[in-house]
Amino acid sequence: xxxxxxxxxxxxxxxGEAPEGLWYAPGRVNLIGEHTDYNDGFxxxxxxERKAVVxxxxxxxxxxxxxxxxxxEDVDLALSDLAxxxxxxxxxxxxxxxxxxxxxxxVGGATLVLTSDVPLGAGLSSSAAIECAVVAAYCDLYxxxxxxxxxxxxxxxxxxxxxxAPTGLLDQAASTLxxxxxxxxxxxxSLETEVVPLPMAEQGYEMLVLDTKTPHSHVDGEYGTRRAxxxxxxxxxxxxxxxxxxxxxxxxxxxxxxxxxxxxRHVVTEDERVLRALEVGRSGxxxxxxxxxxxxxxxxxxxxEITVPTVDLxxxxxxxxxxxxxxxxxxxxxxxxxxxxxxxxxxxxxxAIARSFAEAxxxxxxxxxxxxxxxxxxxx
Ligand code: ADP
Ligand code: MG
Numbered sequence: 001x002x003x004x005x006x007x008x009x010x011x012x013x014x015x016g017e018a019p020e021g022l023w024y025a026p027g028r029v030n031l032i033g034e035h036t037d038y039n040d041g042f043x044x045x046x047x048x049e050r051k052a053v054v055x056x057x058x059x060x061x062x063x064x065x066x067x068x069x070x071x072x073e074d075v076d077l078a079l080s081d082l083a084x085x086x087x088x089x090x091x092x093x094x095x096x097x098x099x100x101x102x103x104x105x106x107v108g109g110a111t112l113v114l115t116s117d118v119p120l121g122a123g124l125s126s127s128a129a130i131e132c133a134v135v136a137a138y139c140d141l142y143x144x145x146x147x148x149x150x151x152x153x154x155x156x157x158x159x160x161x162x163x164x165a166p167t168g169l170l171d172q173a174a175s176t177l178x179x180x181x182x183x184x185x186x187x188x189x190s191l192e193t194e195v196v197p198l199p200m201a202e203q204g205y206e207m208l209v210l211d212t213k214t215p216h217s218h219v220d221g222e223y224g225t226r227r228a229x230x231x232x233x234x235x236x237x238x239x240x241x242x243x244x245x246x247x248x249x250x251x252x253x254x255x256x257x258x259x260x261x262x263x264x265r266h267v268v269t270e271d272e273r274v275l276r277a278l279e280v281g282r283s284g285x286x287x288x289x290x291x292x293x294x295x296x297x298x299x300x301x302x303x304x305e306i307t308v309p310t311v312d313l314x315x316x317x318x319x320x321x322x323x324x325x326x327x328x329x330x331x332x333x334x335x336x337x338x339x340x341x342x343x344x345x346x347x348x349x350x351x352a353i354a355r356s357f358a359e360a361x362x363x364x365x366x367x368x369x370x371x372x373x374x375x376x377x378x379x380x
Pocket of ligand 1: 068069070071088089090092114115116119120121122123124125126127128130
């Protein structure tokens, strides 16, 4: 249990016993496929080595005790009191227990001590990491035989119905189903998945993930208008969702509104880029990813208009400093960028971006080199 002594000690401190085990689930970045999920389209995330870990053990008194090392908070709840709308960080854990019980699983209480090195609120899905780690813990502790995709769906119920955040399945699917050195293709309509090989290290590549530290503003409103425009466009085009647009030029010719045309063009071309990225992964030669990343960024900047100056500067600097391809990742208006680089170059590109941010008077970014990692499981 090396590296996680602090949560084991804390568990012992509150229960007087050793935990029954340690379970984890990772954060994720989206390699490609932005704002395609609610258009019934395609996404392709991969899991990070950064993860949430819980030291866990059952309780027989019908209560749930939840501790977070980072927040230094201790919450004790009766299972019978679990109800959607609970405030604060502990809802991400309690919501999973609630979702399991709502789904008819006969599970009891637990003590769960959480630690996580997934940055909070940076768009790397610290929330799904917590939920999926708790699902993994509960499945083992209570002997539940739940298929991986259904584990992801349960974690999503916790986020949507209990916490109250209306997100798609991308985060929880990635955190649960991803495999090392691979991405996860997800069809957001059928929920079919395919593990896509991404042997970056073997082929001499690295992936930089850089948090621009831009405070998100107006995100919810902008998200809502984008979504409404897409739904309206699908209605005008007579298709269930923009995923069903097969002839982009013909579709654009039928729409009068210039803004709507640009939104449709982003969604349809982004779906195409995800499918091409899937082909690149299947082909085994990752060089083809780079231009797809950069084209995705241009589409988000010019057609979907969800980038901001810090993010654009980060991508431009990455490319001029030698990145092979780069894009904003996540819903937009700040957050992280990713850049595909030659092995050994990601950190230098991060430093180049930090310099350009300093010159522009922007906040100091944070970055790390990402390796596509394994989804949720048991650590010890
Ligand atoms: P993201 O998933 O993009 O990181 P969210 O807003 O969905 O952002 O989730 C962040 C929330 O998850 C935090 O506000 C907090 O409630 C919870 N959280 C994340 N990490 C921890 C942690 N280590 N301890 C307690 N709560 C955490
Ligand atoms: Mg989240």
